[in-house]
Amino acid sequence: MENLITRPLPRSLPEAQGISSAAISAFLKHMEGQRLGLHSFMLLRHGAVVAEAWWSPYRPELPHSLYSLSKSFTSTAIGQAVAEGHLTVEDKVVSFFPEDAPADISPNLANMNISHLLMMGTGHTEDTTPYMENSEDGNWVKAFLQLPVGKTPGTHFLYNTGATYMLSAILQKVSGLTLLEYLEPRLFAPLGIHNPAWDSCPRGINKGGYGLSITTEDIAAFGQLYLQQGVWNNRQLLPKEWVAAASSRQIDNNDGSPGASSSDWSKGYGYQFWRCRHNAYRGDGAFGQFCIVMPEQDAVVAITSGDSDMQSILNGVWDILLPGMSMEPEAVESDPAAHAELAQLLAHLSIQPVQLQKVSALEETLNGKVYRLKDHPQQLASLALSFTATEAVLTLQGRYGEQTVKLGRGEWAESSAKILDHNNNLIMSSFTWTDENTLKMTLLLVETPFCLTFEVAVREGSIVLKQQFNVSMSAEDLEAEFIGRLA
CATH class of the missing domain: 2.40.128.20 (Calycin beta-barrel core domain)
Structure with a gap:
């Protein structure tokens, strides 16, 4: 049944999918009480939407900037390009851009391959993005390749948005299509994602690491595709092996700092996905844009927001939503009163305009x-x-x-x-x-x-x-x- 999912996604009562309405209400009240700035929330369980919320005036049909959640879509395009034989993850980065490579190529730069870009293990010791964005000629590829690579690629995690841009540039080089054009027939159209928009660099290459805008239900469908190991409507859109590689730990990102054990930023990094606690994984973007995939619970959480405290949003998912999910669906009995309360809550979520003094002389x-x-x-x-x-x-x-x-x-x-x-x-x-x-x-x-x-x-x-x-x-x-x- 789940492999037959199309858009709009099927809807269901929470209890029918083994999660209590009361847990969802408690999560939403907690988000409100902590003022965590949510704009939208969608929860899928067993392939069905069991709760969806927009804080008015945010609306279901409006796209939302994903920031770095865009990276997970870029990784998906690379997985599809690998399947089509355009490239392999062992291909060296400099091999695609001989005209932009420095005259003297360091051993570390020479050894940097596509998998290092994907896992944020390029060997750089600082994010390359500011240098690229400030390059006078607008040639971000050249700016990236000119920077020193201080460590052996694959040995050192550094969150590096420039690495994702390079994936986009490589894809455009081998396919002749922008990332957006490439994904349109392969991912966006099959998933029912309409009118996606992606910002570009001065040379017309989609930014890759950020800049994608789609709706909340689009995010949820993307998460469901990964949960279903790349299958959508009985088509294998993405190789099962790629889903496994992208969502598993490719590099360690635990620096041993205090509090790392309770942080969802120290559980390892895959191919443009973060590992989480509870054996989950996620794509995420600045200010609380989330696509959380929970394989053990057969669940997906999609969130858009405007808040810097992203760990607190994740804590709410683990501490409140997760315990409300039963592994035995029939163990969660129908609860009309709890569901009525949830429906009432969902209908009245809003960001109210400030109204103090109506007029002034x-x-x-x-x-x-x-x-x-x-x-x-x-x-x-x-x-x-x-x-x-x-x-x-x-x-x-x-x-x-x-x-x-x-x-x-x-x-x-x-x-x-x-x-x-x-x-x-x-x-x-x-x-x-x-x-x-x-x-x-x-x-x-x-x-x-x-x-x-x-x-x-x-x-x-x-x-x-x-x-x-x-x-x-x-x-x-x-x-x-x-x-x-x-x-």
Whole structure:
């Protein structure tokens, strides 16, 4: 039955698949209580979705940035390319790029092969990504190959997103297709993944290590494919041997640090998958994007979120969901009351807009005025606000030209604008006055992990703008303050 799965995935009552509704409710309440910033959650057991949740205004049909969970899809493409005879995991990395290799190839670089890229055992002692992204000519392959390889490949684990990019570049070299084009007929179309998007480097190679956006159910289907050892709808999309290799420990990543025994980042690393406690494995991405495969429980967990405390999310899976799964399905009796409570909980999960003071006399003062900002890291040059009875319009001038965002008065309003990057971001926004002089605007970039908050304190002829992100790759980008002067 499970090998016949197609999309949409089959749905079932939790108890019918040997898991209690009460355990799922307890997990969701724990996530809420710990404020772990979940955007969506889907649990599959025995091939059926037994619970699915989106914290409104996040929605089932919206894609979500996967960050490093993208890596597991890149590994899958390499597995399919191996099966098609395009390459082997023993092939040397430099052999694909003679034109970009350094004149003097070190023994370690000469020995680096595809399996070392897959297992994050390239021999580098620091992540190559910043050097690649900052390369002046935009040739990320050349930048990667020029860097020193300090250790023998295969002996030293270092999480290295540049290694995954190289897998994407190699695949494009041998197939003539981008990673996205290659996976479309081989993985995405068979799994029912529609309109996947993948960011590219300046030379048009998909980034591989990050940049893929798909929906939560797409993530769940991908996990189910691995759980079924590469079979989908009675087709072997991915060799069983590849699933075994990718999901097993290829390299040790336990540095012996205190707390390693309770960390899911020290259980070994496969081919772009992390080993977990409880004999599970996962693909994951920054700020809590998860595809957790639990072979012993015949279960898959898909999660998207915007939180830096990823270990706490995993702890919730192991401490609350896992004990609720019975190995004997008939041992979990039907519990209509518990299921009704779960259904009620799932229906009302939401991120509520802040609503403190609905209006302020200062709206007239601000209306239509343009304030110029200096030294803004996102190159935001100016902002202007206008107000109506039901909403505000925020107009931003910056590196992507003029962008406008609608904000609901104490409720979410939908816009599309270029705020974080060159892509159009779908944004759900609201505003409130925290006091007579201070305006707070909340922008949920609902296809990403990010929430951006602007707080505007109004002064005579100027404003003080406080900008805050919920999560960021660098701590200094989390909060900033700027003065805006009346234009």
